[in-house]
Amino acid sequence: MSARPLPPPDAHMDPDAAPDADTPTARDADRADLLAERTEELRELTARYLARRRALLLWLATGLVAAGWAAAWAGWRYVAAGDVVSVALGVFLLALAAGLAVPSTLAVASGARDDLEARERLRAWARSARDRDTLARWHSPGRALFWLLPSLVLCCFGSASAAMTAAGDGSALTLGLAVLLAGTGALGMAKAVGYYRLVSRELTPVPEVEEPPHELP
Numbered sequence: 001m002s003a004r005p006l007p008p009p010d011a012h013m014d015p016d017a018a019p020d021a022d023t024p025t026a027r028d029a030d031r032a033d034l035l036a037e038r039t040e041e042l043r044e045l046t047a048r049y050l051a052r053r054r055a056l057l058l059w060l061a062t063g064l065v066a067a068g069w070a071a072a073w074a075g076w077r078y079v080a081a082g083d084v085v086s087v088a089l090g091v092f093l094l095a096l097a098a099g100l101a102v103p104s105t106l107a108v109a110s111g112a113r114d115d116l117e118a119r120e121r122l123r124a125w126a127r128s129a130r131d132r133d134t135l136a137r138w139h140s141p142g143r144a145l146f147w148l149l150p151s152l153v154l155c156c157f158g159s160a161s162a163a164m165t166a167a168g169d170g171s172a173l174t175l176g177l178a179v180l181l182a183g184t185g186a187l188g189m190a191k192a193v194g195y196y197r198l199v200s201r202e203l204t205p206v207p208e209v210e211e212p213p214h215e216l217p
Contacts, residue, residue, distance in 0.1 A: 035134060041125045043138035049118040050143035050195060055150070055188065058111065061104040062184045066177055068101030073173040112187070119194060126198050135202050144192050151188025158182030 048054075071093045078090030158181030165175045 031129075034129060035131050038125050038129055038131075039134040039137050042122065045118055045122050045125070046138050046140050046143075046195070049115065049122060050140055050147060050191070052143060052146055054111065055147055058108065058184065058188070059150075061108050061111075062180060064100045064104040065108070066180055068097040068099075068104065069176050069180065070097075070173060071100065072097035073171075073176075115191060119191075122195075122198060126201060130202055130204075130206050132203055135199070139199060144195050147188050148192035151185045151192065153185070154181050155185025155189055158185055 075090040075093030075097060078086040078093060081087070081090070158178045161178035162175060162182055164170070165178055
């Protein structure tokens with residue numbers, strides 16, 4: 001993530017907060033500098049936050065975790081059989097499951113931490129000002145849809161499968177896979193929805209602050 005410091009809250013947007021901004025020209029220059037820096041930061045953070053490769057890596061990690069879960073389920077069944085050959089095969093499958101699921105789970109957790117950091121920085125820079133004229137420079141509707149639509153499909157399919165499995169006599173394997181798909185879809189949807197909220201806020205006019213009534217002498 002970018003190492004540039006965030007601006008003080010509303011300091012650049014308040015003419016009285018900057019001691020050297022004593023003229024309208026200086027205040028306009030300060031605002032232009034803030035908007036330029038803000039646009040660049042939002043463009044860079046958005047490109048990283050909604051990168052397509054991050055979605056592909058998330059889905060790949062999810063597939064590996066699913067394969068590990070299936071291998072673990074089969075391994076326990078072989079171990080429960082009791083004979084030497086089945087136990088040996090079961091131990092192998094359990095080791096394979098750990099090799100698939102553990103690194104993939106750690107990778108997903110690391111990506112989630114990076115996403116939280118990027119989201120907080122996006123929110124902080126978005127709160128520093130509003131300027132719909134610069135929205136086109138950092139708005140990425142294609143990337144957002146790339147996250148939203150497949151994640152919506154995964155979440156709906158996983159949730160429906162989990163509900164049907166829980167209501168019927170489905171196996172733990174099916175239930176685990178369904179929950180995994182639903183959780184992965186929910187993560188992707190949260191990213192896309194959070195980004196759309198930032199864009200919606202950018203398009204919302206800044207509320208006018210009502211001046212208090214002047215008291216009569």
